[in-house]
Amino acid sequence: MELLRFSAFWCGAILFGSIQLEEAEAYIMRLPRLCKFCDIRATSCTGKGSCKVECEITSICPNNEDVCVSIWRRKDDNFTFDTVCHNRSQKLYGLVLEDYNNSKCEMKERKGMGSEFFICSCSEDECNEHIFFNSNMDSQVVAVILVSLVPLLVMAVVVITSFYCFRVYRQRQARSRRKRGLPMDFSDAHAIMIDDEGSDSSSTHANNLNHNTELLPIELDVLVGKGRFAEVYKAKLKQGSSVSEEQGFETVAIKIFQYEEYASWKNEKEIFSDADLRHDNVLHFLTAEERKVQRQFWLITAYHPRGNLQEFLIHHIVDWPDLWLLGSSLALGVAHLHSDHSPGGRYKVPIAHRDIKSSNILVKSDLTCCLCDFGLALRLDNALSVDELANSGQVGTARYMAPEVLESRINLENIESFKQADVYSMALVLWEIISRCNAIGEVKEYEPPFGNLREHPCVESMKDSVLRDRGRPEIPDSWINHPGIQMVCASIDECWDHDPEARLTAQCVAERFDDMEYLDKLSDRSDSEEKIPEEILMVDEK
Ligand code: ADE
Numbered sequence: 001m002e003l004l005r006f007s008a009f010w011c012g013a014i015l016f017g018s019i020q021l022e023e024a025e026a027y028i029m030r031l032p033r034l035c036k037f038c039d040i041r042a043t044s045c046t047g048k049g050s051c052k053v054e055c056e057i058t059s060i061c062p063n064n065e066d067v068c069v070s071i072w073r074r075k076d077d078n079f080t081f082d083t084v085c086h087n088r089s090q091k092l093y094g095l096v097l098e099d100y101n102n103s104k105c106e107m108k109e110r111k112g113m114g115s116e117f118f119i120c121s122c123s124e125d126e127c128n129e130h131i132f133f134n135s136n137m138d139s140q141v142v143a144v145i146l147v148s149l150v151p152l153l154v155m156a157v158v159v160i161t162s163f164y165c166f167r168v169y170r171q172r173q174a175r176s177r178r179k180r181g182l183p184m185d186f187s188d189a190h191a192i193m194i195d196d197e198g199s200d201s202s203s204t205h206a207n208n209l210n211h212n213t214e215l216l217p218i219e220l221d222v223l224v225g226k227g228r229f230a231e232v233y234k235a236k237l238k239q240g241s242s243v244s245e246e247q248g249f250e251t252v253a254i255k256i257f258q259y260e261e262y263a264s265w266k267n268e269k270e271i272f273s274d275a276d277l278r279h280d281n282v283l284h285f286l287t288a289e290e291r292k293v294q295r296q297f298w299l300i301t302a303y304h305p306r307g308n309l310q311e312f313l314i315h316h317i318v319d320w321p322d323l324w325l326l327g328s329s330l331a332l333g334v335a336h337l338h339s340d341h342s343p344g345g346r347y348k349v350p351i352a353h354r355d356i357k358s359s360n361i362l363v364k365s366d367l368t369c370c371l372c373d374f375g376l377a378l379r380l381d382n383a384l385s386v387d388e389l390a391n392s393g394q395v396g397t398a399r400y401m402a403p404e405v406l407e408s409r410i411n412l413e414n415i416e417s418f419k420q421a422d423v424y425s426m427a428l429v430l431w432e433i434i435s436r437c438n439a440i441g442e443v444k445e446y447e448p449p450f451g452n453l454r455e456h457p458c459v460e461s462m463k464d465s466v467l468r469d470r471g472r473p474e475i476p477d478s479w480i481n482h483p484g485i486q487m488v489c490a491s492i493d494e495c496w497d498h499d500p501e502a503r504l505t506a507q508c509v510a511e512r513f514d515d516m517e518y519l520d521k522l523s524d525r526s527d528s529e530e531k532i533p534e535e536i537l538m539v540d541e542k
Contacts, residue, residue, distance in 0.1 A: 061085030281333030328513030
């Protein structure tokens with residue numbers, strides 16, 4: 001090829017022997033191109049990847065402005081190549097050569113040429129011999145992917161960064177609160193826990209078994225409750241634990257099960273492990289642990305110094321605003337438990353508590369209730385096994401058992417039956433709260449529902465009262481004088497109906513409390529806060 005170029009140069013020099021030196025130099029600078037030049041030839045190249053044109057003729061292009069061009073065409077199943085020299089400044093088949101500066105011949109499809117038509121041009125010697133089909137499809141797909149992925153990636157980075165900054169900000173706030181000696185009340189801590197949900201390994205404490213082999217550094221304090229299967233202790237989370245540092249919990253409650261009560265611990269742990277259970281009116285769960293050395297299982301939860309509702313009512317008289325807070329929050333907690341959707345609208349497994357009673361309800365510092373003791377609770381999912389159903393007939397505390405539970409005639413085929421039984425028990429608790437409210441006139445000493453019966457009535461004596469005599473706790477006429485209490489009593493009456501189907505739902509009771517809120521505003525609740533001492537010990541009914 002160099003020989004061809006060399007001879008072309010000297011031919012030019014001899015031919016134009018008279019030209020000036022500068023012109024000769026310019027001529028040397030722009031040597032004629034050597035290109036494959038076979039005009040139209042059939043080819044086996046199918047227009048994919050790269051091909052070598054089947055043209056054995058290399059031509060010295062006649063004009064200095066010429067570049068090498070290849071054209072690939074397909075008509076039906078016939079493929080052809082054109083290989084030519086062509087003046088770069090002139091159109092070829094009506095097309096402007098756009099890529100003649102390229103060193104390689106990269107094919108581009110041109111539409112409207114009658115057949116499938118690809119063309120490329122380039123400015124290196126014989127550069128139109130090896131041609132490359134730049135798959136337009138591929139580049140389009142890449143472009144589409146890039147265009148759609150880049151904004152998504154940018155959004156993901158922004159969301160993750162904002163979430164991270166928010167988390168760090170909340171943690172700093174919590175730390176500075178504690179440094180300044182401000183009390184970390186439970187509602188603050190609750191918010192932080194929600195923020196942490198599912199975000200890192202430390203958050204396994206929020207709703208799961210503590211999978212870290214390291215147990216939380218905990219110092220047990222006093223016994224605050226004793227139940228059928230476990231004892232509850234107030235305890236201190238020592239400095240340095242992730243729960244105390246990040247989530248602001250310093251005082252916690254530890255429910256301790258001996259090894260023999262594994263089933264009860266496991267059931268409660270599994271109920272608590274459902275993140276959808278989280279609610280202001282459900283005891284806040286932190287983590288579960290197996291304490292091998294002591295042969296114990298622990299559940300670690302928020303601690304509420306006011307203790308359980310039964311102890312609270314024994315020691316305190318409440319006014320109407322207190323009653324409204326306690327009653328409406330209780331109904332909200334039960335409604336959340338029973339609901340098949342979370343506040344965000346997602347599906348959640350409804351849960352039946354099956355042991356609602358005043359000693360299984362805690363009073364928070366703002367005088368709202370939260371449900372606790374889920375040892376007998378049942379997840380009402382569609383996959384309930386026959387065994388689970390068979391065992392779910394008569395459980396709970398006899399005093400609070402609905403008539404259909406007392407006679408073991410609960411309709412196991414309908415999950416609503418379990419909720420209806422809970423609503424009956426809730427009605428008894430609402431009655432207990434009213435019985436200690438000063439808005440009904442003279443307030444007597446605390447008495448549990450069916451207080452005429454002995455301390456732990458058995459199922460048989462409850463059957464006599466509730467089924468044979470169709471007895472319910474008394475609602476004296478004086479209770480009806482207060483408009484709010486009158487409305488609550490009307491709901492109670494519907495909730496303890498003998499016919500489970502006729503009972504209100506917990507959600508309906510919560511809505512009725514909501515409708516009464518204006519009565520709360522009419523009342524003065526200035527003295528109700530002071531009269532309640534902070535710490536009350538509780539003893540659970542066995
Ligand atoms: N008794 C049972 N559980 C309790 C808790 N979490 N806080 C206070 N007293 C309790």
